[in-house]
Amino acid sequence: MTARHLTFAAWALGALLLLAACSDNAAGKARVQLPPVPVSLGDVVEKSIPVQLTAVGNAQPYTSVGIKSQINGQLVEVRFKEGQDVQRGDLLFVIDPRPFEAALRQTEAALNQRQAEVRQAQATVERDTAQLANARVQERRYRELVAKELIAREQYDQLNTNMAAMEATVEADKAAVENARAALQAAQANVDNARLQLGYTTIRAPIDGRTGNLLVQNGNILKANDDNPIVVINQIHPIYVSFAVPEQHLADIKKYRAAGMLKVVARPPRQQETLATGELTFVNNTVDLTTATIQLKATFANQDNVLWPGQFVDVSMVLTSRTAIVVPSQAIQPGQQGPYVFVVKPDQTVETRQITPGVRLGAETIVEKGLKPSERVVTDGQLRLVPGSRIEARPPKAS
Numbered sequence: 001m002t003a004r005h006l007t008f009a010a011w012a013l014g015a016l017l018l019l020a021a022c023s024d025n026a027a028g029k030a031r032v033q034l035p036p037v038p039v040s041l042g043d044v045v046e047k048s049i050p051v052q053l054t055a056v057g058n059a060q061p062y063t064s065v066g067i068k069s070q071i072n073g074q075l076v077e078v079r080f081k082e083g084q085d086v087q088r089g090d091l092l093f094v095i096d097p098r099p100f101e102a103a104l105r106q107t108e109a110a111l112n113q114r115q116a117e118v119r120q121a122q123a124t125v126e127r128d129t130a131q132l133a134n135a136r137v138q139e140r141r142y143r144e145l146v147a148k149e150l151i152a153r154e155q156y157d158q159l160n161t162n163m164a165a166m167e168a169t170v171e172a173d174k175a176a177v178e179n180a181r182a183a184l185q186a187a188q189a190n191v192d193n194a195r196l197q198l199g200y201t202t203i204r205a206p207i208d209g210r211t212g213n214l215l216v217q218n219g220n221i222l223k224a225n226d227d228n229p230i231v232v233i234n235q236i237h238p239i240y241v242s243f244a245v246p247e248q249h250l251a252d253i254k255k256y257r258a259a260g261m262l263k264v265v266a267r268p269p270r271q272q273e274t275l276a277t278g279e280l281t282f283v284n285n286t287v288d289l290t291t292a293t294i295q296l297k298a299t300f301a302n303q304d305n306v307l308w309p310g311q312f313v314d315v316s317m318v319l320t321s322r323t324a325i326v327v328p329s330q331a332i333q334p335g336q337q338g339p340y341v342f343v344v345k346p347d348q349t350v351e352t353r354q355i356t357p358g359v360r361l362g363a364e365t366i367v368e369k370g371l372k373p374s375e376r377v378v379t380d381g382q383l384r385l386v387p388g389s390r391i392e393a394r395p396p397k398a399s
Contacts, residue, residue, distance in 0.1 A: 034389075034390070036348070036390040036391055036392035037381060037384045037385055037389055037390070037391050037392065038381060038391075038392050038393075038394045039342075039378045039379075039380060039381035039382075039384075039385070039391045039392070039393065039394065040378070040379045040380035040381060040393070040394050041344060041376050041377065041378060041379060041393050042327060042328035042330075042331055042376065042377055042378075042379040043327075043374070043375075043376055043377075044325060044326075044327050044367070044371045044372065044373055044374065044375040044376065044377060045325070045326055045327075045373060046323060046324070046325050046326075046373040047323070047324070047326065048321050048322070048323055049321060049322065049323075049324045049326060049361060049366060050318040050319075050320075050321050050361075051318070051319045051320045051321060051322055052316045052317055052318045052319060052359075053245050053249055053253075053316070053317045053319065054314065054315065054316050054317075055243040055244060055245050055314075055315050055317075056243065056269075056312060056313075056314060056315065057241040057242060057243035057266065057298075057312070057313050057314070057315035058241065058242050058243070058310070058311070058312055058313075059239055059240070059241050059242075059266075059307045059308060059309055059310065059311040059312075059313065060239070060240040060241070060242050060297075060309060060310075061209070061234035061235055061236055061239065061240070061309045062235045062236065062237075062238050062239055062240055062299070063207055063209070063234075063235040064232060064233070064234050064235070064309075065206055065207055065209070065232070065233045066229030066231075066232050067092065067093075067203060067206075067229050067230055067231045067232070067233065068225055068226055068229050068230065069093075069095065069200070069203065069222040069223065069224055069225075069226065069230065070200045070224055070225065071095065071100070071197055071200045071201065071222075071224050072221070072222065072223055072224050073095035073096050073099070073100075073201065073221070073222055074095065074096045074219065074220070074221055074222070075093060075094075075095055075096075075216055075217070075218055075219065075220045075221075075222055076094050076095065076096050076218060076219075077093065077094035077218065078092070078093060078214065078216075078217070078218060079091045079092055079093065079094070080092055080211055081211075082211060082212070082213060082214045083210065083211060083212070084210070084211050085208075085209070085210050085211075086205040086208070086209065086210075086211060086233065087205065087208050088205055088206065088207055088208050089204050089205060090204060090205045091202060091203075091204055092203050092204060092205055092211075092231070093202070093203040093230070094201065094202055094203075095200070095201040095202075095203070095222060096201070097198055097201040097202075100194065100197050100198040100200075100201055101198060103194045103197065103198075104191070104194040104195055104197075104198050106194075107187065107190040107191045107193075107194040108191055108194075110187045110190065111184070111187040111188055111190070111191050113187075114180065114183045114184040114186075114187040115184060115187075117180045117183065117184075118177065118180040118181055118183075118184050120180075121173065121176045121177040121179075121180040122177055124173045124176065125170065125173040125174055125176075125177055128166065128169050128170045128173050129170050129173075131166055132163070132166040132167055132169075132170050135159070135162055135163035135166045136163060138159055138163070139156075139159055139160055139163045142155065142156040142159050142160075143156060205233060206233075207233060207235050208235060208237070209233040209234050209235040209236065210233065210234055210236060211231050211232075211233055212231060212232040212233070212234065213231070213232075214230070214231050215228065215229070215230050215231065216230045216231075234309050236302055236305065236307070236308070236309065237301065237302055237303060238278075238299050238300055238301050238302055239299070239300050239302040239307050239309070240282075240297045240298070240299060240300075241264070241266055241278065241297065241298045241300060241307065241313060241315060242295065242296070242297050243295075243296055243297075243298075243315045244288070244291065244293035244294065244295050244296065245293060245294060245296065245317075246292060246293055246294075247287045247292050247293060247294050249294075250283075250287070250294050252319055253280075253283065253294075253296075253317075253319070254283070256319045256320055257280060257283070261279045261280065262279065262280040262317055262318065262319065263277060263278075263279060263280075263317070263318045264277070264278050264279060264280055264298035264300075264315060264316070264317045264318075265277050265315070265316045265317075265318070266278070266298075266300065266307060266313040266314070266315055267313060267314045267315075267316070268313065268314070269312060269313065269314055270314065271314075272362040272363070275306045275307065275313060276300045276301075276302060276306050276307055277300070278298045278299050278300035278301070279298060279299060280296060280297075280298050280317060281297055281298060281299040282296060282297035283295075283296055284296070296317070298315070298317070324358070324366045324367075324368075325366070325367045325371055325372070325373060326361065326364040326365060326366055326367065327341065327364065327365060327367055327371065327377055328363060328364060328365075328377070328379045329360055329362075329363055329364060329365045330379050330380065331377040331378060331379045332355070332357055332365060333382055335352075335354075337354060338354055338355075338356075339354070339355055339356075339357050340352050340353060340354050340355060341353055341355055341370075341371070341377045341378070342377060342378040342382055342385055343371070343375055343376070343377055344375075344376040344377065344378065344391065348390055348391055348392075349388050349389060349390050349391070350378060350385055350387065350388070350389055350391055351387050351388070352387050353370055353371065354370055355367050355369065355370030355371060356368040356369035356370055378391065380394075381394075
């Protein structure tokens with residue numbers, strides 16, 4: 001065998017040995033298994049869930065009253081502090097009453113004078129009526145004497161004329177009484193008005209509520225029915241939350257409201273904490289043409305003052321309930337082909353499953369398609385997983 005043949009044989013043997021070594025090494029690597037990935041798991045559950053509408057709402061006072069003075073006068077006393085809760089009938093302001101007390105005394109004096117004039121007119125009527133009665137008696141007597149020709153006709157005619165004049169006088173006296181009574185009524189009206197004006201010197205709370213900024217101080221001159229209120233009182237027990245929903249939900253709202261009151265839940269913006277629970281109490285009588293929405297109002301008792309006028313909240317209104325499949329919201333991952341979850345198989349490996357998520361209900365999300373009840377999904381640790389990865393369930397975190 002030549003040297004060339006020996007060299008080729010040595011090269012071929014080396015190549016076979018190297019190939020054998022590489023094959024053994026690859027087989028060893030294939031036998032190495034990666035450790036299981038620790039993850040948190042959650043259950044796929046079928047349960048009854050609320051069918052609800054969500055919107056952004058704005059808290060509004062149940063009633064708001066701007067307090068104004070009804071008379072011109074000087075403010076002498078303020079009986080409350082800004083931001084204080086007041087009850088209906090509580091004294092808020094006192095305006096200098098002295099000018100109005102003087103005006104009342106003056107009208108009362110005029111009233112007394114009118115009453116005296118009425119009494120005098122009535123006395124005149126009584127006196128003249130008595131004289132008329134006597135004149136009528138005399139007229140009957142003289143008529144009989146004239147008939148018997150015992151007196152001259154001229155005497156009877158004179159007496160008859162006097163009686164007619166007395167009748168006219170009595171009628172005039174009665175008219176004077178009516179005039180005096182009309183004057184008395186006018187004087188009484190003046191007294192009532194003076195008392196009303198005096199009553200306006202004390203301003204009391206017309207509703208239960210909380211006071212706002214005080215815009216006047218002691219010594220200020222108040223104008224009657226000024227454009228700007230001197231303080232605003234807002235009733236916040238109960239309180240409204242106003243919100244709007246698309247008009248296509250109007251039919252469902254009317255349908256379910258006819259069956260019973262609809263519960264409304266208020267939450268802080270983008271949070272799941274429940275601030276208050278109330279009821280739908282108002283549906284506007286027209287759809288807003290510019291936004292194609294219908295305005296709604298819910299009433300909340302608000303005894304703990306968690307809602308405040310002007311505050312924005314997230315609103316959920318429950319229409320009804322239905323059975324649906326839900327998973328923990330953190331199990332759903334975004335993907336290029338849409339949302340998916342890692343589903344745990346019986347051999348403790350995972351597979352990806354495309355799903356069709358529905359409405360999110362706080363910590364849970366409805367799954368319309370892709371999962372079955374009793375399956376388990378990964379809720380934490382997804383970043384270290386690929387399809388086929390072996391997993392190890394971590395114990396739940398202590399709350």
